[in-house]
Amino acid sequence: MKKRSLRLKKILSVAEAEERSLGMQTGKAQKKLLEENRKLGELNAYRESYAARARNASALSSAHFKDYQNFLARLDQAARLQQQAVNDCEKNLDLHRRRWLVKRQRVESLERVQERYRQQEVSHADRIEQRTLDDLPGSPPIYDKDR
Numbered sequence: 001m002k003k004r005s006l007r008l009k010k011i012l013s014v015a016e017a018e019e020r021s022l023g024m025q026t027g028k029a030q031k032k033l034l035e036e037n038r039k040l041g042e043l044n045a046y047r048e049s050y051a052a053r054a055r056n057a058s059a060l061s062s063a064h065f066k067d068y069q070n071f072l073a074r075l076d077q078a079a080r081l082q083q084q085a086v087n088d089c090e091k092n093l094d095l096h097r098r099r100w101l102v103k104r105q106r107v108e109s110l111e112r113v114q115e116r117y118r119q120q121e122v123s124h125a126d127r128i129e130q131r132t133l134d135d136l137p138g139s140p141p142i143y144d145k146d147r
Helices: 004-056 062-135
Strands: none
Touching: 004 062
């Protein structure tokens, strides 16, 4: 009969593989969030730069001013959409982190159970060995010749 710790080892290895997979997914979600934040930062920086250039320009014709306002409105809309993408990535990352954490806790629990089983098996083997040694005939008694 296989030892319980060895049977549990297979289950533990599957759980560890699932945990690694979830960890990689969490890493990808983190990377995606960083990328979306970078894009949002670039978009906001471009908008500020464009607005500053327009403020520093001398007189604008009404047609140029209208084009300027329309372009800023499109930039604002793009920034709102990018902010929504960032928010979605944050939610996705949070979901992946929670899933990974649940799996990590499961793996740690299985590791503790496996260790307890292993310790019980070692203790059981030690008891059997001690019983075997106790059942062996001892050395012959030593007789004192002076008695």
